[in-house]
Amino acid sequence: MGKPGKYILTPESGAEAGARASGTGTVQPVQPAATRAERWSVQRLLDVIGQPSVTLVLWDGSEFPPQRATSVADIIIRDRRALRRLLVNPEYEFGEMYSSGRIEVVGGLSDCLEAIYRALRTDKNKGRLRERLAKRLAKRPRNSAARAQENIHHHYDIGNDFYRLWLDEQMVYTCAYFATPDASLEQAQTAKLDYVCRKLQLKPGERVVEAGCGWGALALYMARHYGVSVKAYNISKEQVAFARERAKREGLDDRVEFIQDDWRNIEGVFDVFASVGMLEHVGEAYYGALGSRMDQVLSTAGRGLIHTIGRDSPGPLNAWIERRIFPGACPPSLSELLPMLEQNGFSVLDIENLRLHYAKTLEHWSQRYEAHVTQIEELFDETFVRVWRLYLAGSLAAFTSGTLQLFQVLFSRSGNNDVQWTRDYLYQESN
């Protein structure tokens, strides 16, 4: 890759490819060669993002940098207006332009994004980006119950049929646990459910509350395999309907209750609090309220587990992902997450970072997604296909590069001595 002139980007072929990718069918006008100012700007852009090992190719076939030895992918910018938008706000507009087909990536999309994520983290970039991040951090969304309802509806209510095409058979939409890297997605999701139950040391008859239950897989697993009763909260209407139906079908509806409501309204007394993949949507402004709610509903020997996407240091989610995919989402660093426990009388027992397991999970999802891309295009349209392709590839890149983490935080009431002596018990049987 990276040899000059390798793409024949005549106006005709450019227009054809652009039309196919954007799905509009219109023919783009003939574009003249890039100007000196445009060429300078592209070089500057590469400099600013830390010279990732990718090649930028403009509509006239010119490549930047001209002779990169180790490029993992070519990013083709199909027209000058796309370049202009990219230069103004690269973090956000890359996603917009890719979605509409005005930017194309040749080579692995997630490899390309991983190279960029890694370059963004170099020392040179740290200072420069810190200020921008601080500004965006200050503007992080505040997810009231009403706002949370909109946010969750946006992502999770787009149709169970869509998710069924590329999730595992139990519809688990969170990081799996691969006992070995070659485990199947089905094995790894079941292993994750069981790993969470074992970390929590569930005992028959105990009362569990789950905050954010997806399509219900964990709640049902807990009830079936560990004999507990579960109240599972979720504000996604489609997910709750699916979960209730499954509980009924499997004869677990006497022990598992799915409640379509916000975590702010959790009521009752429970032995165990579990939340897998919800904290991402809560927002730091409400961590105190969540911790206080856990304190209110957990028994004196209560314990809990929070499984969440996180970060190595405070920072916002990618702007495009936050706008187009997960409105209101913000993965916390541990120092942002833990005051929720510290200020409410809890003690951290165990924190595990499963970052590479999420990368592996996303590899599986991406493969399944691509295998059903024709069906997905029929359900939606080509822009939707590209949006979700970029989201999955970008997430894979974020976990592979260490831009995102996956934390499992196990905790109990402070001073509770009824805890496991060592962590051996987690590894006695293979998953």
Add this chain to the structure above:
Amino acid sequence: MGKPGKYILTPESGAEAGARASGTGTVQPVQPAATRAERWSVQRLLDVIGQPSVTLVLWDGSEFPPQRATSVADIIIRDRRALRRLLVNPEYEFGEMYSSGRIEVVGGLSDCLEAIYRALRTDKNKGRLRERLAKRLAKRPRNSAARAQENIHHHYDIGNDFYRLWLDEQMVYTCAYFATPDASLEQAQTAKLDYVCRKLQLKPGERVVEAGCGWGALALYMARHYGVSVKAYNISKEQVAFARERAKREGLDDRVEFIQDDWRNIEGVFDVFASVGMLEHVGEAYYGALGSRMDQVLSTAGRGLIHTIGRDSPGPLNAWIERRIFPGACPPSLSELLPMLEQNGFSVLDIENLRLHYAKTLEHWSQRYEAHVTQIEELFDETFVRVWRLYLAGSLAAFTSGTLQLFQVLFSRSGNNDVQWTRDYLYQESN
């Protein structure tokens, strides 16, 4: 316990016991019965500390509360001036009065202290104590290199012979790892050294830097069993002399260098950073400097482990312990500790809380200490014996009650994918 009049505290017997305990030999003057104001104050004190299940007995034999059903110990206050001092500043003066024998505890000393620690954590006390804690937090000591030198000298340079009497044979003065609760202290300390090495995945030829190395046991273990080279820093003169002597004797002085210097002066490039039981002495004001030092000396694929006493939420060390035992010490909560890693490009892989292992370690130390109490009194004096008895029992109570925690934090450079796939590897062989 708790029956009125069970102690015959005539002036003579009181004086005798007091004289024996304080070691002064002077006879206390006859004391009249406690006044109504004194009796009211004692009841108020019990109220303020949350009515722990202990009985306070005054010099005239009166007991508070009069009929406690479940008292774990009697705290005898031998004279009215001791009571007055206790009322003014119970957290600090309890230690002072106990050390001089003017307060005696009948029943398990650590059980007594555990009951008090647990009572102090009740809801009723949380608000009341928060303000006082905030004040003390604001005044936490700043441990410059010079101040650190004094602090460490105070505790660690009181004589290797003393520590030899009650530590394990390898002289490890940090929390052990008991594979099972009935492991011996020797087994558990060796298991801890090995556990740290396995968490760090040491490979032959790697370069390790250790910040705060005690008497050198971990550095020597790493070199002997994992084939690494170690530079180990410590500002305690007596400990470094001991460690160098041992390295020479065991033929490891070509691979283990003990350096009598502050962590601020660590120089070189290392694959691994290890610090076991030092962070307690650093003080939060210097965490940023420590994190930055780690960033400077670790290689691009560097990793590290910090093993430290901590807390479930920010708070100062007990005032008496900080004054008499560990000047400058302050165990951090995780949210206080982690910014050190987050702000310096590190990623948390694994955090384990070994609180009950420290309680077990302290049980062993206390037993060995009591078995050598005659020798210790000969080396020092009876006040010293009581000071250290209270420190060991108080620490045991703090870990048993959850007032203190023990965190092992494993980390690597952000985005380093050369990490273990799961934590199974830690539990493949029994210790």
